[in-house]
Amino acid sequence: MKITDIRTYLVQVGARPPAPGAAPGEGDFRGSRCWLFVKIVTDEGIEGVGEGSGWPRVIETAVQDFGHVLVGEDPANIDRLWHKMYAAAMGHGMLGTVLGGALTAIEMALWDIKGKVLGQPVWNLLGGKFRDTIPVYGHAKTPETAKKHTDLGYRGLKVSFTGAVNVDKVAAVRDAVGPDVDIMVDAHGPSWMTPGDAIVLARKLEPLDLLFLEDPIAPENLDAFQRVRDATTIPLAAGERVSTIWGIRPYIERELVDVIQPDTGRAGGITQMRKMAAMAEGHFITMAPHSGSLGPLAEFAALHVMATIPNALMLERLEIDWPGRYDVVSPVLKVVDGAIPVPDVPGLGVEIVEEEVAKYPGRRNVSDLPADDGWSYEPGTVTEAVYFQTRMRRAARLSLKATGAPK
Numbered sequence: 268m269k270i271t272d273i274r275t276y277l278v279q280v281g282a283r284p285p286a287p288g289a290a291p292g293e294g295d296f297r298g299s300r301c302w303l304f305v306k307i308v309t310d311e312g313i314e315g316v317g318e319g320s321g322w323p324r325v326i327e328t329a330v331q332d333f334g335h336v337l338v339g340e341d342p343a344n345i346d347r348l349w350h351k352m353y354a355a356a357m358g359h360g361m362l363g364t365v366l367g368g369a370l371t372a373i374e375m376a377l378w379d380i381k382g383k384v385l386g387q388p389v390w391n392l393l394g395g396k397f398r399d400t401i402p403v404y405g406h407a408k409t410p411e412t413a414k415k416h417t418d419l420g421y422r423g424l425k426v427s428f429t430g431a432v433n434v435d436k437v438a439a440v441r442d443a444v445g446p447d448v449d450i451m452v453d454a455h456g457p458s459w460m461t462p463g464d465a466i467v468l469a470r471k472l473e474p475l476d477l478l479f480l481e482d483p484i485a486p487e488n489l490d491a492f493q494r495v496r497d498a499t500t501i502p503l504a505a506g507e508r509v510s511t512i513w514g515i516r517p518y519i520e521r522e523l524v525d526v527i528q529p530d531t532g533r534a535g536g537i538t539q540m541r542k543m544a545a546m547a548e549g550h551f552i553t554m555a556p557h558s559g560s561l562g563p564l565a566e567f568a569a570l571h572v573m574a575t576i577p578n579a580l581m582l583e584r585l586e587i588d589w590p591g592r593y594d595v596v597s598p599v600l601k602v603v604d605g606a607i608p609v610p611d612v613p614g615l616g617v618e619i620v621e622e623e624v625a626k627y628p629g630r631r632n633v634s635d636l637p638a639d640d641g642w643s644y645e646p647g648t649v650t651e652a653v654y655f656q657t658r659m660r661r662a663a664r665l666s667l668k669a670t671g672a673p674k
């Protein structure tokens with residue numbers, strides 16, 4: 268069997284309709300993003316599908332550039348082809364998550380082909396199952412959204428801090444759902460949090476019995492992360508921004524976290540995620556893959572990986588973000604009693620619905636920033652939104668009193 272072609276599909280997610288009278292192709296893309304699906308075609312008619320995340324329009328070009336590395340190759344030799352691509356990118360500086368996203372999309376599709384050729388689900392080729400269903404967690408900002416998810420059967424919820432840190436918000440969700448639902452907090456690694464702030468936050472959250480606190484500080488700052496780690500008992504999580512075993516290695520080897528969070532679309536592929544899980548297992552660290560910017564295709568790959576590893580914790584899931592999520596691939600995964608059943612058909616068990624994908628052509632995928640305002644740092648301004656931020660209004664940003672926390 269030989270690879271004959273690699274096709275890419277960009278999906279613009281959540282774009283608003285164009286204004287009346289707009290030129291063809293124009294639209295309102297504020298707040299929207301892209302997903303990238305990939306299909307590998309073979310000379311025997313078997314096709315495999317994958318998804319790459321990170322910077323999808325850039326990754327699409329990277330995937331297309333790998334065409335001459337892959338066409339004519341036998342798709343069975345997954346690891347050899349991965350290393351061939353990795354070496355081909357060496358002259359370009361390895362490219363971090365962009366390369367990670369391209370390798371992931373292609374490698375995922377190669378596993379899909381292997382499963383279809385052998386008539387086996389991917390989990391069975393990875394060593395067989397530990398479990399038949401994978402527990403998932405959703406996102407909740409308020410007791411009301413928490414209730415919406417628990418009504419759907421969710422047993423895990425994540426509270427996100429964006430722009431401000433508020434312990435009472437977490438306490439309110441805990442009060443609403445009780446002790447039988449796992450709660451996580453994502454601080455999104457704000458650069459304006461000092462290690463001291465992060466330590467206070469972590470200690471204030473300790474009585475709420477979280478499953479983990481994610482990125483309490485900018486995760487690029489590993490020595491500061493270590494300070495937070497040493498000063499709190501709360502379980503910590505990180506890893507969504509890195510790719511490959513070499514990216515996740517310091518978090519595991521320094522035991523900075525209790526949970527690693529590789530993104531299934533840019534970790535480097537199914538084999539890389541398995542290797543990350545094995546490295547983590549050696550340190551009694553669990554894995555809860557990140558899915559915050561992923562489409563529905565990579566979720567299938569995450570289920571196969573998590574079915575086969577002993578240290579699978581929970582899978583992140585965006586249940587309610589864009590209705591098209593449930594149209595662009597088939598079948599649709601459903602949460603049953605807080606978990607998703609692992610697919611039991613050859614390959615990954617998912618196909619791209621090309622006629623639906625064609626309705627949402629990719630246009631852009633960089634986050635929108637507010638208009639520049641002359642470096643005022645006022646709320647909603649571009650200077651408030653840049654990555655490294657000069658912090659002002661500390662009292663407004665940090666609400667660490669936890670007045671609603673259990674005694």
Ligand SMILES: [Mg+2]
Pocket residue numbers: 453455481482507559
């Ligand atoms: Mg996160």
